[in-house]
């Protein structure tokens with residue numbers, strides 16, 4: 431997947447998990463997770479959310495995480511064993527667009543920062559709905575990468591790099607803005623939206639969080655930007671950084687719906 435393979439690297443996922451910790455917590459609240467329940471995390475990565483969810487549902491419940499990446503599944507299994515929740519927590523290799531579960535199996539289902547990586551977001555949502563019980567909540571947290579903004583006067587350069595990142599770095603980089611419509615079109619009830627903002631004032635963290643190294647290299651190779659422009663852009667951001675004034679922000683959309691009868 432072009433220049434954004436870094437999205438699955440362990441250090442990257444850890445960094446973002448720390449940045450969006452309160453949004454993760456909010457997804458658990460919106461799911462209505464409680465002791466004894468069965469819950470699903472689609473695109474679970476290294477178990478960042480399955481483990482806290484397992485602690486909420488307890489040994490009488492069940493948490494299943496599913497991911498297309500075998501390495502993520504192995505790591506998630508290792509971590510759930512370390513956390514002592516392995517007896518009621520399972521991580522399985524699989525595609526969210528074709529879930530290996532019977533209908534109405536889970537009390538609720540979540541997916542975070544996964545829709546942006548798929549060509550098949552509608553199938554993924556429909557599968558989450560199918561395997562959730564009537565009345566159960568489906569919660570999706572996803573980014574609209576076009577909302578990424580950096581405090582710079584070099585608007586033209588910023589916009590070109592960003593547009594390249596959104597459209598070439600992801601299968602579905604505008605994902606977040608589409609969720610409300612998708613939830614309504616899929617027939618979910620009680621659909622609600624919360625905005626989940628994140629900002630960064632550390633330049634190096636901002637670069638890593640936006641995968642700027644990879645994105646700039648790819649934009650340069652694609653002739654979207656010249657080396658001279660990149661040099662000016664770097665000098666500008668380094669100048670902000672040296673004055674302690676670097677600022678970047680991005681929005682995620684947190685959408686919740688209930689499975690109808």
Ligand SMILES: C[S@@+](CC[C@H](N)C(=O)[O-])C[C@H]1O[C@@H](n2cnc3c(N)ncnc32)[C@H](O)[C@@H]1O
Nearest residue numbers: 473474475478497498499525526542543544547
């Ligand atoms: C950016 S990571 C987010 C991981 C995790 N949800 C979190 O919040 O830390 C995206 C994950 O989605 C997985 N993924 C992408 N497409 C998928 C699909 N169709 N079905 C299941 N997992 C998928 C990737 O392998 C990766 O682990």
